[in-house]
Amino acid sequence: MSGAHADVFALLEEICSSKGTEQEEFTAWDLRCATASSARAQSKQIKVLSVGGNPKSFLEARSASGEQAAAIIIGTEPADSNPSALYRQVLVDGLLQRRGLILLQGLDRVELLAKMVRMDVASGLLDRVPSKSESSADAVQLSEMWLPGVPMPSMSIALAQEDEIEGLAPDGLKRRRAEKAEASPKSPTSSSAVAPAGRSLMDSLKARARTLAAISLLWGCAPMLMLIAGAAWLRHKLFGPSFQPGKPKKQLRILVTGGKMSKASAVARAVGRDGHKVFTAEIMPYKYCHTRFCSYVTKHYVLPRPTVDPVAWEAAVQAIVAEQSIDLIIPCTAPVESSAYAHLRERLPPHVRVFAFDGAVSDELDNKYTFNQVLVKADLACPETAAMECLEDGLEFFRGKSAADGGKKYIVKPAVYDPKARTEILFLPIEDEQRQEEYLRSRNATKEVPYVIQEVLQNPEYGCFAMFNKGALTGFEFFESAASCLVYRQCRDKRYQQVLELNKGLGKAMNLTGQLTLDLMHTASGDMVPIECNPRIHSAICTLEGHRNLGSCYTEPDHAPSSDADIVLSKPDTFRFWIMDQIFLMAGFWKHKSCFKLSISEMLGGNDAMLAGDDPMPFLAMYLAQIPSLLALEILPGTEWLKLDFCIGKVVKEGGD
Known part of the structure; x- marks a missing residue:
């Protein structure tokens, strides 16, 4: 057995030496239960941490602390526990560094694990690492196409009961494990009492305890938050405003x-500081949202949900317009609601403007294929994109394309945002043509639910927020992006000007009036190109607060910059962030894999995105009223939640609202 163990270390040393890496230390975690004491990496550069008897707990602890390894070793000896489950846990919890290695000893002994590895390699998310010598070990490496948060295809495989990891589902998302539908045969009640599928009483109690702990932490920070708000207010009174009305x-x-959104209070302040009369509105259950406490807001309204009762929603909006003689509506809503406002303008009184793209333009920008065609027609840089409205479209696109060619890889995704879309992702083409066809068929693409086939681009991902009026670019921000982005700072380099010019070209080509967000990535040549468009406001507007022209961008129908x-x-x-988001990260309420975690010194160099000296109450209301009121609704049902999003002001739960 020591020979097999030595094979793994020899392979690891071979890979490290072939890379010619200059790292001072290369950390590997050895999850095998019986690592021979005589078998160790000989290179001083490689530090091997042998886990011992409980690798699952070890990985959970490393995941909680946010640690990652350059390489992880998994064994398949009888003494080694659940290698398939450990493999999944490593990938789901993001425990590998970028381009990290997994070394597998005796892979051919575990058929399920071998199948999982083959699937992930075929998808292009993992690369096999060749060895120059005969070895009983195999090595795979995260590929350049791998993105944080992207589930591996192998996660679609159901593991045997004993191999399952608490909280993991086959699709790779964190889920609660359902209780067994049947009692154990040894149970005397097995024939008459069947445990209901769902969550146990203990699950509910844990969820309630976590909810109460979150409320306690928020209110426990009240003195600190009040001190911060008071200092900002006093600074404003003593030294005057930091903005130009x-x-x-x-x-x-x-x-x-x-x-409920932070961006709503930013907009309310921007137009309120210019002397306009501001009213706000939000759907239930956001009755105590922070904007109603804004010093520039005259009155707050609660609306029905447009997705649940569109007739009542439109009637309520029309009533507010009539009651308050509204001249301008600025939507700062969620995606589905934003579309509703885009299509509402044609039924409003003629004098009422909606600062959003009209319905047709909004739909064109929201669809990944039609947006791509806009870029093509305007001769603007964009990734290769094709429409897929049926299986035949996909088969025709990939006809003649082979994985063996080593050419471009493509991703298949919904043309319009769909939170319920299947999460299994393959980078196509792959060598297994039958599996490729099955995958394309499983998308169930139709004209009503179209998909796109889009060229895979390179990390990192960036975002930009842009405002337009009659085709002219009036506002712009460019920033580093993340799945849960609650830290904003300007990225000012050559890409900044490139993306700014791209937005100018897009606005001119479509004669846009409204606001949008682009998600951008790199081509192989290093150019930034947009992969999709979200035709609505973005939270990055918090970085633009205080500019003398921000209010005019919304309120002046003829506003156009005379120069850049x-x-x-x-x-x-x-530099903007949400302070309670960082405190909850430090407290370990959720992991920081898909967000930015700041140090104390970094936070001292920036400001809370919601804090304004002339308007400190929304800052306090978000943390001490809005979020606690939403959490209180989860106590009685004992609902589990994933995280608190202080930027959009909601409790994030599995499956959305």
Whole structure:
């Protein structure tokens, strides 16, 4: 057995030496239960941490602390516990560094594990690492196409009961494990009492305890939050405003919707500082949303959900417009609601403007294929994209394309945002043509539910927020992106100007009036290209607060910058974050894999995105009223939740709202 163990270390040393890496230390975690004491890596550069008897607990602890390894060794000897489950746990919990290695001793002994590895290699997310010598070990490596948070195809395989990891489902998402539908045969009640599928009493109690702990932490931080808000207010009173108010031609009566979002209070302040009269609205259960406490808001309204009762929702909006003589509506809502406002404008009184793209333009931008065609027609840089409205479209696209060619890889995804879409992802083409056809068929693409086939681009991912009026770019921000982005700072380099010019070209080509967000990635040549468009406001507007023209971008129908100096841009040193998000990260309420975790010194160099000296109450209300009121609704049912998103002001649960 020591020979087999030595084979793994020899392979690891061979890989490290072939890379010619100059790292001071290469950390590997050895999950095998019986690592021979005589078998160790000989290189001083390689540090091997032997886990011992409980690798699952070891990985859970490393995941909780956010640690990652350069390599992880998994064994398949009888003494080694659940190698397939450990393999899945490593990938699901993101325990490998970028381009990290998994070394597998005796892979051919575990058929299920071998199948999982083959699937992941075929998808292009893992690369096999060749060896120059005969070895009983295999090595695979995260490929350049792998993205954090992307589930591996092998996660679609159901593991045997004893191999399952608490909290993991076959699709790779964190899920609660359902209770067994049948009692053990040894149980005297097995024939008459069947445990209901779902969560146990203990699960509910744990969820309630976590909810109460979250409320306690929020309210426990109240003195600190009040001190911060008081200091900002005092600074404003002593030294004057940090913003430049505009000079509007006429006072407007403005309705800002989406009141639970941080961006709603930013917009309310921007137009309120210019002297306009502001009203806000939000759907239930966000009755105590922070914007109703904004010093620039005259009155707050609660609306029905447009997705549940569109007739009642439209009637409520029309009633507010009539009651308050509204001149302008600025939607700051979630994706589905934003689309509803885009299609509402044609039924509003003629004098009422909606600062959003009209329904047809919004739909064109929201669809990944039609948006791509806009870029193509405008001769703007974009990734190769094809429409897929049936299986035949997919088969025709990949006809003649082979994995052996080593050419481009493609991803198949819904043309329009669909939170219920299947999460299994393959980078195509793959060598197994039958599996490729099955995968394309499983998308169930139709004209009503179209998909796109899009060229896979390279990390890292960036985002930009842009505002337009009659085709002119009026506001812009460019920032590093993440799945849960609650830290914003300007990325000012050559890409900044490149993306700014791209937005100018897009606005001119479509004569846009409204606001949008682009997700961008790199081509192989290093150019930034947009992969999709979200035709609505973005939270990055928090970096633009205080600019003299921000209010005018929304309120002046003829506003157009006379030069680039008049475009609303952030200052180079602007740095915004949500302080309670960082505190909850430090407290370990959720992991920081898909978000930015800051140090204390970094936080001291920035400001809370919601804090304004002339308007400190929304800052306090988000942390001490809005989020606690939402958490309180989860106590009685004992609902489990994933995290608190202080940026969009909601409790994030599995499956959405």
